[in-house]
Amino acid sequence: MSKRAGIVGAGIAGARCAGLLAEAGWEVDVFEKSRGAGGRLSTRRLENGWATLGAPLVSAARAPFRAQLDTWAREGGLVPVTGGLVGRANKGWAQAGLEHHYRVAVEPSRLVRQLSGSARVYPATRVSAVRPHALVLEDGRALEGYDRVIVGVPAPQAVALLDALPTLKERLAGVHYRPVWSFLMRWEGGPEADVIRFEDHLLALAVRQTGGGEGLWAVHSTHGFAETYLDAHEMEASTRGASALMGLLGLPWPVEVEASHLWRYARPENPVGHGWIDAPDAGAVLIGDGIAGVGVERAWESGTGAAQAILQAA
Ligand SMILES: Cc1cc2nc3c(=O)[nH]c(=O)nc-3n(C[C@H](O)[C@H](O)[C@H](O)COP(=O)(O)OP(=O)(O)OC[C@H]3O[C@@H](n4cnc5c(N)ncnc54)[C@H](O)[C@@H]3O)c2cc1C
Incomplete structure (x- = not known):
């Protein structure tokens, strides 16, 4: 049976991680609260373009x-x-x-969406909590049995999801x-x-x-x-x-x-400074620029490094 990952956030970190895991045969679900992928690389639609x-x-x-x-x-x-x-x-x-x-x-959201490859992206779907091997959606549904849950959102937004994973939450406490x-x-x-x-x-x-x-x-x-x-x-x-x-x-x-x-x-302002944070016992991983450091390149590297480490461990 294929391994399964649930990812919170379709920014460049989450999308890149999703694409690499999907390419390796994992079943990957990406939940994104906005209408499309991109996160801080998103665009505004205008009458004559974007x-x-x-x-x-x-x-x-x-x-x-x-x-x-x-x-x-x-x-x-x-x-x-x-x-x-x-x-x-x-x-x-x-x-x-x-x-x-x-x-x-071209719209960067398209480039980011492309990175997620064959992962299933669920737009307009907010995650309200992350638990060991599970995600809870805003409508109360608990999605369980993931081999890995991966959180790719800005640190203050991640902190709000991590009550069930206090050690991970603690790691993000100082990131502003x-x-x-x-x-x-x-x-x-x-x-x-x-x-x-x-x-x-x-x-x-x-x-x-x-x-x-x-x-x-x-x-x-x-x-x-x-x-x-x-x-x-x-x-x-x-x-x-x-x-x-x-x-x-x-x-x-x-x-x-x-x-x-x-x-x-x-x-x-003060990212954690590691590429990603892995809590294998809880099956949870944190990625994104609050972990890896400022900018699109660091966020992409964070998604890449986390996916490679997860694949290697599996
Ligand atoms: C105005 C501005 C200018 C910038 N300029 C540059 C620049 O010139 N060069 C550069 O390298 N970087 C720049 N950056 C920084 C760069 O955009 C980010 O470092 C990078 O895009 C972060 O990617 P990420 O995947 O870590 O997070 P994000 O892009 O923030 O992705 C997180 C995603 O998670 C989603 N999400 C959040 N909470 C939930 C939830 N509960 N449930 C589901 N989905 C959720 C969000 O909607 C978002 O799509 C800039 C940023 C901004 C805002």
Whole structure:
């Protein structure tokens, strides 16, 4: 009989882990609370396309993920960043070092979904608790008999699921995430670039979108801005963001804000620092950036490493 895994979260860590286990013949169920895969790589649908509200850039520092990005780039899913600037209008711009950085040219949720291969993904299905070898869904159903249950969600969300696994819960107690406000903004003029890193305390980054029509950018706040506007209405946060942007770019034109999103758990400040955490007695594994470290590459590596270790142990 094939081995069975139940995975919480179809972000890049969960999807990658799911795909590798399924490829090795495991029966894999992935439960995702949102309507689709992607997690913090998800996008916003627009009338004329889509745009990134989550991670707008991917990059690889190490060979395995570099090979993954090369594959996606060859298939047309990623485009290399060609022009990046750092600075602010009144102090001048310098070239930003963005070698091996890519923007997404197809919806990243599709790339993430592809990673999960033949695993069964259940969208709009929230897990409310994780128990040894079992998951409990929000509607109260308990799904038992998994050889492994794998939790691939931000650490504070994982903590809420782990009452029945206190030792694992304890391991995550110190992991804090910092927030980011993310805006889709459209403007004319400004510096010629694909990516702008701001030297500023309010805004961190702007990335020109590959779709969604002319002049559409994803603009990200600093963590400090998001902490100040954590409970603000999106109108207040986006108005402040737009006025900061006009100052930073020296824009003569009004900036249109087309969407706003607050990511409460954008990046872990103090991840555990191991690729994954395995509790074989309970059949439970923790993966994701809160365990492995900040960024898409670490999250992918976490899903990869956990799947390889599980397969080896089996
Ligand atoms: C605004 C922003 C900008 C970023 N910029 C970059 C960047 O430029 N470069 C970079 O490398 N990284 C960047 N990151 C970080 C990067 O996106 C993350 O490190 C990475 O995507 C984390 O992947 P993950 O699989 O660990 O978690 P996630 O992507 O968060 O996936 C977790 C999934 O679990 C689901 N979930 C949560 N709870 C439950 C539950 N109870 N039941 C079922 N499903 C659940 C969530 O809906 C989500 O889909 C950025 C992040 C943000 C928010």
